[in-house]
Amino acid sequence: MRTYFNDLPKTALGASYWLFAVYLALPLTLMVAMSFKDANFIAFPIGNWTLSWYGKVVQDKQFLEASLYSIGIALATTVSATIIGVWIALLVSAENIWGKAVIFALACLPAVVPGLINAISMRIFIRAVDIPTGTFAIVLAHTVHAVPFVVIMVLTRLRSMPANLVDAARDLGADPFVAFLRVTIPYLMPALFGGMIFCVLTSIDDFVRTFFLGGYQPTLPMLIFAKVQGGMSPEINAMATIVLVVTTAIGIYAEHHTRRSRS
Amino acid sequence: MQPVVHFKNINKSYGALTAVDDLDLSIAPGQFVTLLGPSGCGKSTTLRMLGGFDSPTSGEIYLEGKPISHLPPNKRNVNIVFQDYALFPHLTVGRNIAFGLELKGMESAAIHRRVTELLSLVALEDHADRMPAQLSGGQRQRVALMRALAPDPNVLLLDEPLSALDAKLRQQMQIELKSIQQKTGKTFIFVTHDQEEALTMSDVIVVMNKGRIEQMGGPDELYARPRNRFVANFIGQSNFLEGTVAAVSDGIAAINWRGNLVHADVNGAAPAAGNNVTLALRPEALYCVSRRPEGRPSLNGRITERVFKGAHTALTVTLDDGSTLAVQIDPVALSHIEGDDVWVGWRERDAVLLAN
Numbered sequence: 001m002r003t004y005f006n007d008l009p010k011t012a013l014g015a016s017y018w019l020f021a022v023y024l025a026l027p028l029t030l031m032v033a034m035s036f037k038d039a040n041f042i043a044f045p046i047g048n049w050t051l052s053w054y055g056k057v058v059q060d061k062q063f064l065e066a067s068l069y070s071i072g073i074a075l076a077t078t079v080s081a082t083i084i085g086v087w088i089a090l091l092v093s094a095e096n097i098w099g100k101a102v103i104f105a106l107a108c109l110p111a112v113v114p115g116l117i118n119a120i121s122m123r124i125f126i127r128a129v130d131i132p133t134g135t136f137a138i139v140l141a142h143t144v145h146a147v148p149f150v151v152i153m154v155l156t157r158l159r160s161m162p163a164n165l166v167d168a169a170r171d172l173g174a175d176p177f178v179a180f181l182r183v184t185i186p187y188l189m190p191a192l193f194g195g196m197i198f199c200v201l202t203s204i205d206d207f208v209r210t211f212f213l214g215g216y217q218p219t220l221p222m223l224i225f226a227k228v229q230g231g232m233s234p235e236i237n238a239m240a241t242i243v244l245v246v247t248t249a250i251g252i253y254a255e256h257h258t259r260r261s262r263s
Numbered sequence: 264m265q266p267v268v269h270f271k272n273i274n275k276s277y278g279a280l281t282a283v284d285d286l287d288l289s290i291a292p293g294q295f296v297t298l299l300g301p302s303g304c305g306k307s308t309t310l311r312m313l314g315g316f317d318s319p320t321s322g323e324i325y326l327e328g329k330p331i332s333h334l335p336p337n338k339r340n341v342n343i344v345f346q347d348y349a350l351f352p353h354l355t356v357g358r359n360i361a362f363g364l365e366l367k368g369m370e371s372a373a374i375h376r377r378v379t380e381l382l383s384l385v386a387l388e389d390h391a392d393r394m395p396a397q398l399s400g401g402q403r404q405r406v407a408l409m410r411a412l413a414p415d416p417n418v419l420l421l422d423e424p425l426s427a428l429d430a431k432l433r434q435q436m437q438i439e440l441k442s443i444q445q446k447t448g449k450t451f452i453f454v455t456h457d458q459e460e461a462l463t464m465s466d467v468i469v470v471m472n473k474g475r476i477e478q479m480g481g482p483d484e485l486y487a488r489p490r491n492r493f494v495a496n497f498i499g500q501s502n503f504l505e506g507t508v509a510a511v512s513d514g515i516a517a518i519n520w521r522g523n524l525v526h527a528d529v530n531g532a533a534p535a536a537g538n539n540v541t542l543a544l545r546p547e548a549l550y551c552v553s554r555r556p557e558g559r560p561s562l563n564g565r566i567t568e569r570v571f572k573g574a575h576t577a578l579t580v581t582l583d584d585g586s587t588l589a590v591q592i593d594p595v596a597l598s599h600i601e602g603d604d605v606w607v608g609w610r611e612r613d614a615v616l617l618a619n
Contacts, residue, residue, distance in 0.1 A: 171342055
């Protein structure tokens with residue numbers, strides 16, 4: 001009895017962990033499984049298995065266009081968010097800048113403002129300054145959302161950077177720009193890499209902002225949303241599975257990469 | 264000879280705090296010069312101003328006769344070995360050393376030759392492809408030194424580069440640094456708070472305190488002839504006796520000290536009878552005997568503390584009037600133990616008068 005009670009917290013912890021793992025994995029597993037079902041509707045039992053939905057998806061022009069569009073937006077977002085993020089991080093880490101705290105707080109605000117509020121305010125803003133809805137507006141919104149994460153990651157790395165590294169580069173003949181390029185940037189690489197992966201993933205994933213700011217051309221989440229409106233089908237499952245596999249692969253690669261560079 | 268570096272009336276203040284106070288210092292080429300002083304004495308600030316990382320509030324710094332105060336660090340032909348080495352963690356040892364050469368626009372074959380040559384100077388030829396993180400402290404130190412020497416600077420600055428090493432390695436590196444300085448013939452300006460480091464390596468020691476130079480000279484000169492109390496106490500250990508000059512003859516002053524007549528070298532000063540003076544006396548210059556020595560002035564006292572230190576034994580002798588003297592004796596002299604009655608004296612030239 002005693003031992004039973006002693007072990008109870010441990011047992012409970014272990015059990016709840018597995019429950020949670022199942023809760024996480026089950027819906028995804030179901031989604032993936034259904035994408036192989038040789039029938040038009042989603043339900044058990046699966047019966048016959050097929051790859052035909054994948055064949056359909058890969059030949060689906062809409063899907064391919066939406067994917068390319070999403071990737072394009074993600075890349076543009078990554079480039080602009082990284083440049084702005086690094087710039088803000090450098091500004092904030094500099095020792096004597098007036099209003100440092102304010103700059104930092106403003107840059108990080110979009111990370112805590114709800115996506116919907118963010119999207120609506122962006123929509124009002126672009127209307128006010130006469131920017132049309134579409135690619136540029138989407139990239140603008142995605143960038144605003146991604147910048148705080150880049151800032152925080154780069155800032156953390158910058159704070160661990162020995163102050164003398166840049167001095168040493170200057171001492172050996174580098175002007176400020178060369179020192180930044182050849183010493184600061186390589187030192188920041190792990191943070192930049194992590195930040196960029198994050199930018200790509202959040203941009204591809206974003207629905208709310210894209211929904212409010214997008215034009216006629218759908219991104220991948222918008223396309224899937226539109227298809228779901230017309231009723232679920234294993235084709236949607238196949239699409240989602242492809243997205244799942246690709247994003248997970250990027251995530252695993254990033255994790256592996258940072259681990260290797262850390263050791 | 265034209266000095267390689269000349270600090271001319273340099274002042275540096277941070278707000279109300281004066282870091283360097285009207286410094287005037289000329290350094291001759293090819294010398295190993297040490298700026299020695301406690302933390303906050305202005306030695307590092309002086310070094311940083313020469314490197315270009317701080318600018319003087321007033322005054323001018325000349326490098327080979329040319330004013331350089333307005334130049335950024337990358338336009339000055341001086342290089343620094345930083346306290347924490349500041350090796351670039353993302354570059355190999357070879358690329359670290361090549362960094363300054365690449366920026367000079369040297370072609371890669373020449374760079375390779377120079378890097379190999381420098382690495383062989385510190386026996387690290389086979390480490391060119393290692394990353395800094397894979398090196399030991401001493402190896403990092405050597406790489407940092409070679410990286411700074413690579414672009415062939417007029418002057419090499421070293422900012423307490425040995426402070427992170429353990430005692431044994433530090434001593435070894437002192438010898439190595441000195442020999443590299445002699446081999447390359449470069450002017451080294453070394454900053455430290457460690458008097459032993461300064462004494463071991465330097466041709467010239469500049470003792471600094473509160474932003475000013477207290478005294479400048481060769482290690483033996485500073486040790487034997489300290490000009491003031493600060494130097495006498497910062498380099499080695501000293502007893503200080505404060506008294507009044509009774510008479511001066513032949514460069515030796517006779518001084519009334521607590522009713523005793525003691526003697527000391529005037530140390531370049533010209534004291535007059537009746538002046539109040541301080542006399543500095545090294546513990547190892549004192550002798551200690553059991554019977555009153557014939558014909559030599561000596562003071563009577565009692566050994567109140569005896570500490571065996573290995574190479575010597577440290578005694579505290581309390582004199583009849585209650586004042587104490589630190590005395591160092593031969594460790595094999597087993598005769599003197601605590602409580603012994605002894606006579607303490609010194610050769611007149613071994614005691615020096617200090618400037619007040």
